[in-house]
Amino acid sequence: LVVEGGPGTGKTVVALHRVAYLLYAHRDRIARSGALIIGPNPAFLHYIDQVLPALGETGVVLSTLGELYPGVRTTELDAPTAAELKGDRRFADVIRQAVLNRSRAPQNDVPLKIDGTRIVLSVNEVRAAIRRARDTHRPYNQARAVFAKDLLKRLAAKLAEALSLNIDQETQAGLIADLRHSPDVRREINLCWMPQTPEQLLADLFASDARLKAAAPMLRRSDRELLLRDRHSAWTLSDVPLLDEAAELLGEIEVGQSARSADDDAQRAREVAYARDALSSSGMAASMITAEQYVDRFATADAMSPLADRAAADRGWAYGHVVVDEAQELTAMQWRMIMRRSPSKSMTIVGDPAQASAPGAIANWSTALAPAVADRWRKTMLTINYRTPQAIMDVAAELLRVADVDAQAPRSVREGRWPIQLRRGTSADELANLLSEEAATIEYGTIGVVVETSRLAAVSQLADDLVGSDPRFGNGHVAVECFAIGSVKGLEFDTVVLVEPTELIATSINPAHDLYVGLTRPTQRLVIVSDGALPPMLAKAVAAAAT
The missing domain is CATH 3.40.50.300 (P-loop containing nucleotide triphosphate hydrolases)
Known part of the structure; x- marks a missing residue:
């Protein structure tokens, strides 16, 4: 729905x-x-x-x-063009190709030394093992196990031939065990098909123009330059669905059952030792509960943690x-x-x-x-x-019309008590006086101040100081919250103060849409403060609504 x-x-x-x-x-x-x-x-x-x-x-x-x-x-946000590129449906294909590119055959045959015996890992053998693993359509990390098993069987046959052994099931198992312990073999398997996490995949992709070009041949060089960054950069909002896409294609990194069991046993031993010390130091060593029972009880509690x-x-x-x-x-x-x-x-x-x-x-x-x-x-x-008075919605509706936005503004159920206020004065002192006047006018409620991002910290501090010191804020009866224009969607305030609308939309992808959002946050009063000219579309909307 x-x-x-x-x-x-x-x-x-x-x-x-x-x-x-x-x-x-x-x-x-x-x-x-x-x-x-x-x-x-x-x-x-x-x-x-x-x-x-x-x-x-x-x-x-x-x-x-x-x-x-x-x-x-x-x-964290990407630059708008980079965010748009990452959000495009085609980036699913980019991630898929980036995953495929992580499994690759060597350029030349590779000599291997197994306990003094020399064999050769051929390019064609690696390619055949990669094809077979991909044909399973399993996630990358699960398909790697198929690749490794196939390659080890091929190498075991070569090793048996080099040692003049008749290859049967038991002999093959022993040779494969030897191959698994060979540093040369482990190195080559990893070079051909290294386990990957989504974080590793994306960090490497955006840190290398060569990798990005190979995964996204449809992107121009200028587009790739927008996406390139240091591999230790913080994740952005646009990266999150790409990480999720990569996780879907990669799957979990498989750990051998024996390794998991050993890790689990070691972890349990540490937990039991800790529990024994805790019971002893608390005087409960002689109680009815053992250290093992203590650990089991908390393991059960964790399994029963809230569904959410x-x-x-x-x-x-x-x-x-x-x-x-x-x-x-x-x-x-x-x-x-x-x-x-x-x-x-x-x-x-x-x-x-x-x-x-x-x-x-x-x-x-x-x-x-x-x-x-x-x-x-x-x-x-x-x-x-049900939120915004009609006097304010008249301006918002005119804005949609002036900006040629294909949408119909909703009809308000309330006329409202106050007209829109157009004010000058955006210095700290002037904004402080304005906020104090608004607090005295509404007496109870919340004032939302919408400012350009570079002003946000200073205006937020100004508001905090005012609320704590000016009696017109009624000892907390009036709160002030400050936001950038992109962060107020879904929110509402008794009074909204838009500071320098031209600044607010200077970098907007959809300026009319952002102004429309800002205009429609108040439940009672709207104050527009600007020392310069209003954006033309807003000035026309205010004038049209007034007539």
């Missing part, structure tokens, strides 16, 4: 009520698999957690896109239902990542194409959903705005 509606129409509330209903009506199914709610930012998820705190007790995972891949938590915790830590977890809010911002690669979390495709998708502003976002629902569900989806429209 797609729930589409403009600002303030209650899309999120509808989605949450639907989840609550499904958790009740299909308790058995969802209790086993849980539900996933994906929001645009941590502030939005905090709001959801406050509205429906019971969700956390019924197997619901709250996550941003930057947290969907276990072990990674990021809000286990689901969030498991990349392959299949959720019973998935909710995606602000879904108009998703790229093709992000959609692929999300669809893997919902094999049943039981989903509630919430969004407003008129608010789309992310690089590479697919704002058309058919284009976004068709690869995964074809036409097995339906859409419902919400057209009434």
Whole structure:
């Protein structure tokens, strides 16, 4: 189900009520698999957690896109063009080719020495083993075991011939064991087919122009230059679906059963020793519980940890239902990542194409959903705005018209008490006076200040100082929160202060969409502060709404 509606129409509330209903009506199914709610930012998820705190007790995972891949938590952004490239559907093919390129035959035959006996690993033998492993269609790391086994059999036959041995099953097993312990053989197998993690694959891919060109021949050199970076760079939001794509193709790195058993035994021995010391130091050494029982009890407790915790830590977890809010911002690669979390495709998708502003976002629902569900989806429209007064929505609607955005602004149920305020004065002192006046006007509630990113830290500090010292903020009755324009989707405030709108959209991919989002956050008052000229589209919208 797609729930589409403009600002303030209650899309999120509808989605949450639907989840609550499904958790009740299909308790058995969802209790086993849980539900996933994906929001645009941590502030939005905090709001959801406050509205429906019971969700956390019924197997619901709250996550941003930057947290969907276990072990990674990021809000870092790529440059817009790089983000658009990484979000393109074709990057799935790039990752697939990058994985294929990690298994390769040597350029020449390789001489090997096995306990003094010389044999030759031929290029053709390696190629044949690679083909056989790939033909299994197993993930890369699982197919590696097939490759290694095939190659070891071929080498065992050569070694038997060199030693003038009759090759039977027992002899072959002994020779393969010798080959496994040979440094030369281990080196060559790894050079031909090295185990890979998604993190290693992506770090190497973006650190090498040669690797990137081989995996993405369709990219121009200028495009590759946008993607190249140091291999130790922090992960970005656009990297997360690529890591997920790579994980799907690579699979887990297999560890031999004997190695796993030895590791498990060693870990248990350490835990028992620690438990014995803990019981002794606490005077419980003579109690009814042994160190072994103590360890087993906590192992059981871990296995019984809340479903939401286990689901969030498991990349392959299949959720019973998935909710995606602000879904108009998703790229093709992000959609692929999300669809893997919902094999049943039981989903509630919430969004407003008129608010789309992310690089590479697919704002058309058919284009976004068709690869995964074809036409097995339906859409419902919400057209009434319960948040923003009509006086403010008049300006927002005119902005859509002036900017030729193909969307209809929702109709507000309230006229509102205050007209839009146009102010000058963006210095620290002037902003402080403005915020204090707004606090005195609304008396209770939250003021949201939207500023250009370079101003964010200074204005946030200014706001914190004011709230703690100015009595007009009513000892915490009025709060002030500061955001960049890209971080306010899904949020609402009693008063919104837009500081220098021209600065706010200077680097926007969709300036009209970003302004539309900023204009539609208030529940009561909107103040636009600028020492310079307003963006032409905003100036025209304000003038048109006034007449």
